[in-house]
Amino acid sequence: MNQSTSMHDNTRGSWLGRLLSYSLLAMFVLVGTVAVARAVSLGLGDLSSPGVGLWPFLLSICLLTMCLVYAVALFGGNEKFLFPIPKGFNYAILVGIATLVVGLLLPVTGYLPALTALGFVVCWWVGGYSWIKSLLIAVIAASSVFAVFVFGLNIRMPLFP
Amino acid sequence: MLDGLISGFEVALSPENVLFVFLGVLIGTVVGVLPGLGPLAAIAVLLPLTYSLSASTAIIFLAGVYYGSMFGGRIPAILLNIPGDSSSVVTTFDGYPLAQKGRGGAALSITAIGSFIGGSVSLIGLTFLAPLVSQVAVGMGPPELFMLALFGLFMVTLIGSGGATKSGIAVTFGMLLAVIGMDPMTGAQRLTFGFQELIDGIHIVPLVLGLFGIAEVLIDTERRYSRGDGPKALKKNFPSLADWISVRWAILRASVVGFFIGVIPGGGGTVSSIVAYGMEKKVSKNGEKFGHGAMDGLASTETADNASSTSSFIPLLTLGIPPNPVLAVLAGALILHNVTPGPQLMDENPDIFWGVIASMYIGTVVLLILNLPLVGLFVKILKVPAPVLTTIILCLAVFGVFSVRQSFFDVALMFVFGIVGYGFRKIGIPAGVLIIGFILAPILEGHFRRSMIMSAGSLDIFLQRPVTVTLICGIGILVLGSVIPKIRGALKGGLETRYRARLSRRRE
Numbered sequence: 138m139n140q141s142t143s144m145h146d147n148t149r150g151s152w153l154g155r156l157l158s159y160s161l162l163a164m165f166v167l168v169g170t171v172a173v174a175r176a177v178s179l180g181l182g183d184l185s186s187p188g189v190g191l192w193p194f195l196l197s198i199c200l201l202t203m204c205l206v207y208a209v210a211l212f213g214g215n216e217k218f219l220f221p222i223p224k225g226f227n228y229a230i231l232v233g234i235a236t237l238v239v240g241l242l243l244p245v246t247g248y249l250p251a252l253t254a255l256g257f258v259v260c261w262w263v264g265g266y267s268w269i270k271s272l273l274i275a276v277i278a279a280s281s282v283f284a285v286f287v288f289g290l291n292i293r294m295p296l297f298p
Numbered sequence: 299m300l301d302g303l304i305s306g307f308e309v310a311l312s313p314e315n316v317l318f319v320f321l322g323v324l325i326g327t328v329v330g331v332l333p334g335l336g337p338l339a340a341i342a343v344l345l346p347l348t349y350s351l352s353a354s355t356a357i358i359f360l361a362g363v364y365y366g367s368m369f370g371g372r373i374p375a376i377l378l379n380i381p382g383d384s385s386s387v388v389t390t391f392d393g394y395p396l397a398q399k400g401r402g403g404a405a406l407s408i409t410a411i412g413s414f415i416g417g418s419v420s421l422i423g424l425t426f427l428a429p430l431v432s433q434v435a436v437g438m439g440p441p442e443l444f445m446l447a448l449f450g451l452f453m454v455t456l457i458g459s460g461g462a463t464k465s466g467i468a469v470t471f472g473m474l475l476a477v478i479g480m481d482p483m484t485g486a487q488r489l490t491f492g493f494q495e496l497i498d499g500i501h502i503v504p505l506v507l508g509l510f511g512i513a514e515v516l517i518d519t520e521r522r523y524s525r526g527d528g529p530k531a532l533k534k535n536f537p538s539l540a541d542w543i544s545v546r547w548a549i550l551r552a553s554v555v556g557f558f559i560g561v562i563p564g565g566g567g568t569v570s571s572i573v574a575y576g577m578e579k580k581v582s583k584n585g586e587k588f589g590h591g592a593m594d595g596l597a598s599t600e601t602a603d604n605a606s607s608t609s610s611f612i613p614l615l616t617l618g619i620p621p622n623p624v625l626a627v628l629a630g631a632l633i634l635h636n637v638t639p640g641p642q643l644m645d646e647n648p649d650i651f652w653g654v655i656a657s658m659y660i661g662t663v664v665l666l667i668l669n670l671p672l673v674g675l676f677v678k679i680l681k682v683p684a685p686v687l688t689t690i691i692l693c694l695a696v697f698g699v700f701s702v703r704q705s706f707f708d709v710a711l712m713f714v715f716g717i718v719g720y721g722f723r724k725i726g727i728p729a730g731v732l733i734i735g736f737i738l739a740p741i742l743e744g745h746f747r748r749s750m751i752m753s754a755g756s757l758d759i760f761l762q763r764p765v766t767v768t769l770i771c772g773i774g775i776l777v778l779g780s781v782i783p784k785i786r787g788a789l790k791g792g793l794e795t796r797y798r799a800r801l802s803r804r805r806e
Contacts, residue, residue, distance in 0.1 A: 157721075157724075157725075158725065161721055161725060165467060165471065168471070168474065169474075172474055172489060175488075175489055175491075176488075176489075179486070179488060183755060184750050184755035184756070184757065185750065185754050185755025186755070187747060187750060189481045189484055189486040189488055190488070192477060192743050192746075192747075193474065193477045193488055193489060196470055196473050196474045196477060196739075197474060199466075199470045199473075200467065200470040200471060200474060203463060203466040203467045203470055204467065206463045206466070207463050207464075207467060210463060218464075218725070219725075227520055228519045228520055229516040229517065229519050229520040229720060231519075232515065232516055232519045233516055233716070233717050233720065236512060236692070236713040236716060236717075237710075237713050237714070237717070239696075239713070240706075240709055240710035240712070240713040240714075241710060243696070243706050243709055243710075244706040248696070248697070251696075252692065252693050252696060255689075255692055256689035256692065256693070259519065259685050259688050259689050259692070260685045260686070260689060263519045263685065263688075264683070264684070264685030264688075266685065271685075274685070274686055274689055275689055278686065278689040278690045278693050279689075279693050281690075281693075282690065282693035282694055282697055283693075283697070286697045286701060291350075292697070292700075292701040293704075294697060294700050294701075294704075
C-alpha cells in the first residue's frame with residue numbers, strides 16, 4: 138500500500154494529473170452553478186415562507202464557496218490537490234469503461250450475458266487468467282449470485298434479452 | 299435501563315437474530331481479513347440482502363459486519379503488513395515486526411483479547427450512556443436538533459480525514475445529491491432535470507455501492523491486483539505471562555480512549571488507534587521499542603479501534619447523527635426499514651435500540667470464540683484470488699441495486715458513482731463524508747424549516763436557546779481551531795520566503 142502511494146506521489150505533477158484535477162474542479166463548479174440557476178428558477182421565497190429552491194440554493198452556494206477555496210489551493214500549487222496518475226497502463230480505466238457499457242447494455246442484453254462479459258473482462262484482461270478459466274469463473278459467479286437472489290430472496294431480474 | 303437491556307436480550311437471543319449475529323460477525327471478520335474490502339463496501343454490498351429481514355435483524359446483522367470487520371482487520375495487518383482497513387494501519391507498526399520475529403500467533407491472540415476487552419468496556423459504556431443521552435435529546439426542539447446535526451457535520455468535515463476543503467466539497471456535494479427529488483413539504487420536483495427516475499430522489503444503495511463497492515473494485519484492478527504473496531503458515535505460539543502483564547494497562551487505557559473517541563463525530567477507528575498508540579508510546583516503559591514489535595503498542599491500537607467501533611453507536615442511536623461513514627450507511631439501512639434513528643428511537647423502537655446493544659454483547663463473545671481457535675482458517679481466506687472476488691462483488695452489486703426499485707437506471711447510476719468514487723479516492727476527497735452529508739441533509743432541512751416556521755422566519759431563534767448558543771460556540775471554536783493554524787503556517791511560510799529572497803539578494 139505504501140509502495141503504491143509513493144508511486145502515485147511521484148506522478149502528481151504530470152500534465153494529465155493537472156488536467157484531471159482541473160476537470161474535477163470544473164465538474165464541481167458546473168454542478169454548483171447549474172444547481173444555483175435551477176434553485177433560483179424554482180423560487181427562493183424568504184425565511185418565513187421558504188420557496189422550493191431555497192435549500193438547494195444555500196447548498197449550492199456552499200459548494201461553490203468550497204470550490205473557490207479548492208481552486209485557490211490548486212492554482213497556488215498545493216500538490217495535495219493534484220490527481221495522482223499511476224505509472225504504466227491503468228487497468229481501472231478499462232474496468233470503469235466496461236462497467237459503464239454494462240450499465241447501459243443491461244436492459245437490452247439481460248443480466249447473465251452482461252455480467253458474464255464483465256466478469257470475463259476482469260478475470261481475463263486484468264486478472265491474467267486463461268480465457269476458458271475466465272469464462273468459467275464469470276459464468277459460475279454470475280449464475281450463483283442470480284440463484285441466491287432469485288431462489289433465496291425471490292427477487293426477479295431479466296436473465297436474458 | 300435494566301428492563302430495556304433484558305428486553306433487548308429477548309430480541310437478540312431469538313434463534314433468527316442469534317444466527318444473524320453469528321453470520322454478521324463471521325462475514326465481518328472475513329471482510330476485515332480481505333485487504334481493501336473495508337466494512338463500508340461490504341455493508342453497501344450486503345445492504346440489499348437485508349430487505350427481506352425485519353428492521354432489528356437487519357441492523358443486528360449489519361452492525362455485526364461492522365464490528366466483526368474491526369476485529370478481522372488486524373489479521374492481514376499483523377501477518378502481511380497490509381491493513382485490512384484504514385483503522386488497522388497503526389496495527390502494522392508493531393504487528394508485522396512481531397510476526398517477522400515468529401510471534402505472529404501471540405500477537406493475534408493478544409489483539410483478539412484486547413479487542414474483546416475494548417469492545418466489552420465500550421459496550422458497558424454504551425448501555426449506560428445511550429439511554430441518558432437519548433432522554434436529554436428527547437427534550438430538544440427543531441432548533442437544537444438542527445444545530446446539533448450542523449455541529450456533527452462540522453466535526454466530521456473539520457476533524458475527519460481528507461482535510462477541511464476536500465471534506466467540505468464532499469459533504470456539500472452529498473447534501474446537494476440528497477436534495478434531488480420531491481420537496482418533502484410541497485411535493486414539487488427539485489433538480490430532477492426531467493428524469494422521471496429521479497422524482498423519488500437518489501436511493502442510498504446505488505450511491506453507496508457505487509462510491510465504495512465499485513470504486514474499490516476500480517482501485518483494486520488499477521495495478522492488476524498487486525497484492526503480493528499470501529501469508530506464511532502461522533506458528534502456534536501463545537502469549538507468555540510476561541506478555542499479558544506488559545499489556546494489561548495498555549488495554550485498559552486504550553479501551554477508555556477508544557470509547558470516548560468513538561462517540562465524537564469524525565473520530566472513529568483510525569483516529570482512536572492513532573491516539574491510543576501515541577498515548578501509549580508516551581506512558582510505556584518500552585517506548586523505544588514501539589515500531590519494532592512492542593506488544594503493548596500493538597494491543598493499544600487494536601483495543602482502541604474496537605472500543606471506538608462500539609461506542610460510535612451512541613450518537614447514531616440517540617441523536618440520529620452518524621459519527622462515521624459506516625454508521626451513516628447503517629443509518630441509511632434504518633431509514634430503508636422505515637425507522638428514523640434519533641432521540642425517539644428508544645421509545646418508539648425499543649426492540650431495535652436495545653436489541654442492537656444486546657446483540658453486540660453476544661457478537662463480541664462470538665468474535666472472541668471465532669478468532670482464537672479459527673484464526674488459521676481466516677488466514678487461508680487471504681489466498682482467495684482477487685479477480686474471483688471482484689467478479690462476485692460486481693454481480694452482487696448489480697443485483698443488489700436492481701433489487702431495490704427494479705430500476706436499470708439505478709444500476710447505471712451506481713456505475714457512474716463508481717467512477718466518481720474512484721476519482722474521489724485518487725484525489726483524496728473522502729467519499730465517506732459525502733454519505734454523511736447525504737444522510738444528514740434531509741434531517742437538517744426538516745429541522746431548519748420547522749425552526750423557521752416556529753420563529754416566523756427569524757434566525758434569532760438560534761441565539762435565544764442555551765443549547766443552540768453552546769453549539770454555535772462549539773462550531774466557532776472548531777472553525778477557528780482549523781483555520782488559525784493554517785493562517786499561521788501560511789504567514790510563517792510567507793515570512794520564510796521573504797527572508798530567503800532577501801538573503802539571496804544580499805548574496806548576489
